[in-house]
Amino acid sequence: MFENMSWGKTNRIYQIVNQRDDRCLMLAIDHGYFMGPTHGMETPRQDTLKLITHIDALMLSPGILTSCIDPHWRSVGWVLRATGGNSILDEDIDNESLILQAEEAVRMNASGVAVSIYVGAEHQHQTLINLSNMINQAAKFDLPVLGVTAVGKRLSDKREKRYLSLASRIAAEYGADIVKTYYCEGFEEVVTKCPVPIVVAGGARLNTPRDVLELTYNAIQCGAIGVDMGRNIWQYEYPAAILQAVKAIIHGKASVKEAADILESQSVASNCRKPLFEAGDENIKD
Numbered sequence: 001m002f003e004n005m006s007w008g009k010t011n012r013i014y015q016i017v018n019q020r021d022d023r024c025l026m027l028a029i030d031h032g033y034f035m036g037p038t039h040g041m042e043t044p045r046q047d048t049l050k051l052i053t054h055i056d057a058l059m060l061s062p063g064i065l066t067s068c069i070d071p072h073w074r075s076v077g078w079v080l081r082a083t084g085g086n087s088i089l090d091e092d093i094d095n096e097s098l099i100l101q102a103e104e105a106v107r108m109n110a111s112g113v114a115v116s117i118y119v120g121a122e123h124q125h126q127t128l129i130n131l132s133n134m135i136n137q138a139a140k141f142d143l144p145v146l147g148v149t150a151v152g153k154r155l156s157d158k159r160e161k162r163y164l165s166l167a168s169r170i171a172a173e174y175g176a177d178i179v180k181t182y183y184c185e186g187f188e189e190v191v192t193k194c195p196v197p198i199v200v201a202g203g204a205r206l207n208t209p210r211d212v213l214e215l216t217y218n219a220i221q222c223g224a225i226g227v228d229m230g231r232n233i234w235q236y237e238y239p240a241a242i243l244q245a246v247k248a249i250i251h252g253k254a255s256v257k258e259a260a261d262i263l264e265s266q267s268v269a270s271n272c273r274k275p276l277f278e279a280g281d282e283n284i285k286d
């Protein structure tokens with residue numbers, strides 16, 4: 001799948017993607033870079049430790065890596081968020097710049113870096129140039145780049161195949177090694193029109209855990225190599241249980257029914273998230 005890459009880039013890619021099946025279960029915990037202490041991820045060090053054995057890679061911001069991840073510890077890949085510059089208090093979140101340089105990411109032993117693009121948004125141009133700049137920098141270090149097709153607030157209804165095909169293809173044309181986008185009706189077309197592998201984001205919390213399993217299953221059936229999922233894991237009552245169910249679909253070829261059985265069997269007290277703070281709808285709607 002990742003042919004024609006240098007040794008260094010191939011090695012880093014396979015810190016993110018499981019070499020046994022070329023699939024990827026990436027757990028996102030980078031939300032704080034614009035959302036602050038997001039519900040379910042308030043204490044990244046403790047939260048991450050409980051889930052890390054079930055995943056291939058973490059997607060996280062540089063500060064969470066250096067403050068919450070033990071440097072002695074290395075069993076998964078990490079993809080560092082490299083763009084930011086605003087917060088949910090802004091009218092929209094597309095006014096982004098690079099907040100991390102490739103050289104710094106390599107110093108932190110990153111497996112890859114993630115750059116968001118906001119196609120069709122007010123700051124489309126600058127976010128595409130962010131992607132281009134990072135791809136040029138990263139090439140010097142054989143560092144993989146994950147192109148993230150973000151929508152922001154104003155374009156949040158754009159999660160449909162025509163738009164996602166456009167944004168994903170643009171990210172690939174610039175040279176992203178993997179594209180992260182949203183699942184949509186007709187997703188197979190988005191995958192087919194994108195020449196590099198795709199992982200899907202989960203987005204805001206779905207109504208039921210079965211919806212999460214169906215999203216994962218359908219995305220894989222349509223050709224995605226995996227997920228880069230955050231809130232639908234962290235904010236579920238039993239994060240380790242739903243993560244294992246998602247993993248069974250991605251790496252174990254499980255059906256939705258089989259994954260739901262795993263979810264049920266793992267929904268036990270030891271996997272239960274202990275809410276530290278009260279969370280209202282306003283904490284989980286974004």
Ligand code: R5P
Nearest residue numbers: 028031201202203229230231
């Ligand atoms: C944006 O907040 C980040 O890139 C997230 O990592 C990404 O959206 C995936 O997380 P979620 O599944 O919560 O959307």
